[in-house]
Each structure stands twice: as C-alpha cells, then as structure tokens.
Amino acid sequence: xxxxxxxxxxxxxxxxxxxxxxxxxxxxxxxxxxxxxxxxxxxxxxxxxxxxxxxxxxxxxxxxxxxxxxxxxxxxxxxxxxxxxxxxxxxxxxxxxxxxxxxxxxxxxxxxxxxxxxxxxxxxxxxxxxxxxxxxxxxxxxxxxxxxxxxxxxxxxxxxxxxxxxxxxxxxxxxxxxxxxxxxx
Amino acid sequence: xxxxxxxxxxxxxxxxxxxxxxxxxxxxxxxxxxxxxxxxxxxxxxxxxxxxxxxxxxxxxxxxxxxxxxxxxxxxxxxxxxxxxxxxxxxxxxxxxxxxxxxxxxxxxxxxxxxxxxxxxxxxxxxxxxxxxxxxxxxxxxxxxxxxxxxxxxxxxxxxxxxxxxxxxxxxxxxxxxxxxxxxxxxxxxxxxxxxxxxxxxxxxxxxxxxxxxxxxxxxxxxxxxxxxxxxxxxxxxxxxxxxxxxxxxxxxxxxxxxxxxxxxxxxxxxxxxxxxxx
Numbered sequence: 001x002x003x004x005x006x007x008x009x010x011x012x013x014x015x016x017x018x019x020x021x022x023x024x025x026x027x028x029x030x031x032x033x034x035x036x037x038x039x040x041x042x043x044x045x046x047x048x049x050x051x052x053x054x055x056x057x058x059x060x061x062x063x064x065x066x067x068x069x070x071x072x073x074x075x076x077x078x079x080x081x082x083x084x085x086x087x088x089x090x091x092x093x094x095x096x097x098x099x100x101x102x103x104x105x106x107x108x109x110x111x112x113x114x115x116x117x118x119x120x121x122x123x124x125x126x127x128x129x130x131x132x133x134x135x136x137x138x139x140x141x142x143x144x145x146x147x148x149x150x151x152x153x154x155x156x157x158x159x160x161x162x163x164x165x166x167x168x169x170x171x172x173x174x175x176x177x178x179x180x181x182x183x184x185x
Numbered sequence: 186x187x188x189x190x191x192x193x194x195x196x197x198x199x200x201x202x203x204x205x206x207x208x209x210x211x212x213x214x215x216x217x218x219x220x221x222x223x224x225x226x227x228x229x230x231x232x233x234x235x236x237x238x239x240x241x242x243x244x245x246x247x248x249x250x251x252x253x254x255x256x257x258x259x260x261x262x263x264x265x266x267x268x269x270x271x272x273x274x275x276x277x278x279x280x281x282x283x284x285x286x287x288x289x290x291x292x293x294x295x296x297x298x299x300x301x302x303x304x305x306x307x308x309x310x311x312x313x314x315x316x317x318x319x320x321x322x323x324x325x326x327x328x329x330x331x332x333x334x335x336x337x338x339x340x341x342x343x344x345x346x347x348x349x350x351x352x353x354x355x356x357x358x359x360x361x362x363x364x365x366x367x368x369x370x371x372x373x374x375x376x377x378x379x380x381x382x383x384x385x386x387x388x389x390x391x392x393x394x395x396x397x398x399x400x401x402x403x404x405x406x407x408x409x410x411x412x413x414x415x416x417x418x419x420x421x422x423x424x425x426x427x428x429x430x431x432x433x434x435x436x437x438x439x440x441x442x443x444x445x446x447x448x449x450x451x452x453x454x455x456x457x458x459x460x461x462x463x464x
Contacts, residue, residue, distance in 0.1 A: 022228075037301055067249045067292040076290055077249035082332050082365050104332075104423060105365040127332065127367040127423060128456040129235050130252040131243040149303045150252075150292050162235075164228070164425065175364060178426025182226060183419030 006160070010058025011099040016121050019165050021172035025123060026160040031060040031102070033154040035081055038145055039089040046092055053144035053153060056093060060100035065150035066140070067130070075140045075156075077130030080104040083122070087111050094118040102163055106175045116171050123163035124174075136161045187264075187320040189464060191272040194324070197462045198259065198281025201326035203289035205460040206254045207247050209240040212395040213432070213457050220369060220429040229427030233369075236422075236455060247289070251456040254291035255328030257282045257310040258388070264319035279308045294331065313385065325392060327459035333366035333452045339384050342446040348407070351376060351448055356414045358450045359431065364424015367454035371395065372415070372434045375449035377441035386437035387449035392459055395433045408434045422455075 002024065007015055009029035019025065032054055034042065045052055063083055067076030083103030090101060091114035099120050104127040107115075115122060125133060139157040146152050166174040214237065221233040243250040259278050286293055286307040293307040317323075338358055342350055355374055362370075375386030399405035412434045421427025432455070441447055 064252060065292065065294075066252050067254055068290045070246075070248065070290050073248075076292070077243070077252040077254075079252050081253065082335075084365070104367070106363060106424070124364075124423060124425065126232055126235050126239075127364075128251040128454055129239040131246065131248045131250060132235055132239040134248065135242070149305075150294070151303075166425075174426075175424050178226070178228065178421065179363075179419045179424070180426075181419070182421055182426045182428060184417040 004162070009060055011060070012058065013119055016099055016119050016169055019121055019168055020170070021165055021168045021174045021177065023165040025163050025165060027060065027158055027163060028160060029158065031062050031156050031158055031161070033064050033156060034061045035063050035065050035151050036085055037148050037151050038153050039086050041145060043089050043092055046096065052096070054155065057097035058099050059097070060102060061093070061098060062156065063101070063103035066134070069140070075134050075137045078134045078137055079130030080125040080127050083107055090114065094120045106173070107167060112167055112171065112173065115167050116169055119169050121165055121169060122167040124166045125163045133161070186266055186268050188268050188270050189322060191269050191274065191277040193464055194274065194277045194322070195281040195284070197324055197464060198278050198326060199285040199288070201324060201460045201462060202257055202282055202285025202291065202328065203247070205326050205328055205458040206249045206289060206291055208244050208460070209250055210394070210457065210459070213455065214240060216395045216432040220432065224428055226421055226427035228425050229422045229429055232422040232425070233429065249291055250458065251330060251454070252292055253294060253330040253332065254286070255330050255458070256295060257307060258327045258329050259310050259312045260325040260327070260389070261312065261314045262317045262323040263314060264321045265316050266320035267322055274314070275312060278310055278312055282308050282310045322464040323461060324464070325459060325461040327392065330454055330456065333370065333454040336362035336366040337387075337449070337451045339380060339447070339449045341380065342448050344444070344446045346446065352407070352411055352414065354448060355411055355434070355450050356418070359415050359452070360418050360420070362452060363420055366452045367456070368420055368424060369422055369429045369432045369455050371453040371457050372411070372431050373451035373453060374411075374434060374436040375451070376436060376438040376447070378439045378447055379441070380447060382439070383447035383449040384451070386439065387451035390435035390437040391451060391453045391457070393435050399436060401438070404436045404438060408436055
C-alpha cells in the first residue's frame, strides 16, 4: 500500500487536486461533525440567507454521532455513519465552500458531480472502528444544536485522523473500482 | 414455583448492555483473523487489522466498539415455573437499558419517527419473550446498529421460485447493500413462517456463533453455498473491494402456508454484539 499523505485543514484547491482515489490520508487540524438533522438545519439557514454556525470555506464535515465521552476524555467512540442520507444536502454545502466529507458508503451521482464542479473530495473512515478513531481526536466542543444530543455539531481537533479517498475531484469512485477489481463472475 | 426479584433482571440487562458494547465476541475476532489470512486486497487486510485493534481498545478502555451502540433488542426465555416479583417485566428491562446506556457512556440513538426528537435514554427496548420449560430466565441483549438494520428486508416470494429464488434474493440483497451495512457482515436468513415470524427467525439466526454448523445438514450446505456466492461479489470490508464481504450466513427455517414463501434477510455489521446471562 502507498504511504499515507498528511493533509491539513482548511483545504485549498491544490490540496484536493493532488489527492487521488485510493490514497490513504492522515487529516490534521480542525474538522466539523454533522449528520442528518444538523444538515437539515444548515440548509434551512442557507435558504433563509442566514449565517452558518461556522465558516465552512475549505472545511471538512465528518458524518458522526459519537458516544458520550468518559470523564477526562475528549470524546467517546467516534466512527463514521452512512453518508447517503446526507446526499440531498451536500451539493449546497459544497457550493458554500465545503471541501471535504468523511463518512462511509457510496454517494449519489449528484454529489459526485458537485465534487467535480466545486473541487471537493469524499473520504471513507472505517465504519465500526469508533474506539480506534477516537484516539486521533484530541479535542471536541459542541458549537451548535446541543439539543440534538449525538447529532449536535462539534468542532473537533484531530491529529493524523486516518481516512481513504473514495471520490476525488476527477470523478473517480473507489467503491466502483475496488469492487470491480475483486469481483468474480 | 421459583420467585425471581425483578430488580435482578434490571441489573443483568444493565450489565449486558455494557458488556455487549465493549467486548466483541471471540467468534467474531476469530473470523476477522481467518479472513485476514485469506484476503487478497491490501486495503481489506488493513481494514480487518484496524477492526481487531479497535476491538482491543474498546475492551480495554470500556468504550463502545462502534459509536452506534444500537437499539437494545432483548430476548427473554422465561421458564414457566418462574414467578416474577416486585414489578413489571417490560419496565424492569427498560430500566436496565436506561442505566446501562447512561452508566456505560453509550449513545442514545432512539427518536420519535416524525419529529426525530431523541427519547434521551435509549428506551424503549425491543423485547421478545418466549415461555420455555423450567425455572430459569435467560436474557440475551443484542444492540443493533442502524446502518445494517436499514439494509435488511422481508419479502413474500412465490413458492415457484424455490430454493434457487431464495439464494438469488439473499445474494442480490447483499450486493445492493454494498458498503452500507459495514461489511464484513453476518447475514441472518429466515425462511418460512409468516411475515413477522420470518423476520424474527432471521434475527435469531444471527445469534448462533460464527463458525458453528447448522444442525440441519441441508441448511448447513445452503449457508455455505450462499456465503460462497456473496464472497464472489468483490464488495469486501467497508465496500472498498476484497474477498471478505460476509463472515457467515445463518439460516433458520420453519414450515409456511401452502400459498407462501416468506423470506427475511437481516444484515448484521461486523460489530456483532450480543451477550447473554442465565438467572
């Protein structure tokens, strides 16, 4: 396997352009969490022309709803949730400057097209490896929608957060290519 | 008649909720190891290795194996010579779930279907009670994650499709699910019964240890046949390509109506959590 590539948020055009499908990345810096209901609320704000609770330009959203943190720990278990449920909202967020998404599972064609158009990437973290991933999260703070519990938007500080590039800005898809490689008729 | 205090049920359910979420079964870990040795895809081997490491961290730090600590499915086998005292069985189980999820720092993942407002304590639980001979109570707590449950289906096939139609349906369901249910999965299959019974057969089939033989030789060979077809799909761990799409296929079957062929496919992610206790 190729050596992992370290990336730092916020991401620029050049940062995302050099990443190719199948690359292993280690993410450093700040990322934001958001899943089903939080996405709906962000889109409602955009529709009303109001400010988002964080500056989304160049940022990464991680689809996760962690378990509560034990005392003294920054977070509980924190693996990815399925991304397809966020598909209806993602293109609009990319239009507003979102550069990266972390989750698990395939995206819709609309999302893949938007990634090419707005230069954004989609990365997979290992679903069900929440205890392992939690060790790479150094700080976690709720910045919006506390009423949503596990679905609240959190600002995470991460160090060498491991992910695999699944959709790059060139329209490639590891879910399609990976399965094709190992499929037997 | 043996009297059992309902408080014991609450205590047991509480600890089973936690243990199931922290301590992945040895049968699953053995299956990871076996799969890793056979995998051709380097990405798949890397992922299987991460799953082994994740399980060890979860056990050591008593943190959820997965952040989706599930809806609590509780199976109760109640000996008919038991008399429960001190309260209501359903509420005793809910209280156990409430305490287990609170004290274990587990995620509360239940909400109102329309408003999506969280119930706040991971209750209610889904409870299946069966009355059996004897004076013991057996409790099985099987927290079920949303990702793999969403990929599960119940269907009513026409009898004409036969065994071949069953195999095709199950394999197609796994294929269409791709990476969503967090492969490598365990596939529980219910055949026969009625619409609701076949779903329960499929869910109970998941509880059989991975690597164990089906007591019915015909079903045992059918399980092997379906597993082989599934692992030719190439989906692999997390859907990123590989040989290990499922670790096991488990089938439960019972007779059905002459007009029907009910079939259920209950997909279980690799965080295959269930713990049991006998009181």
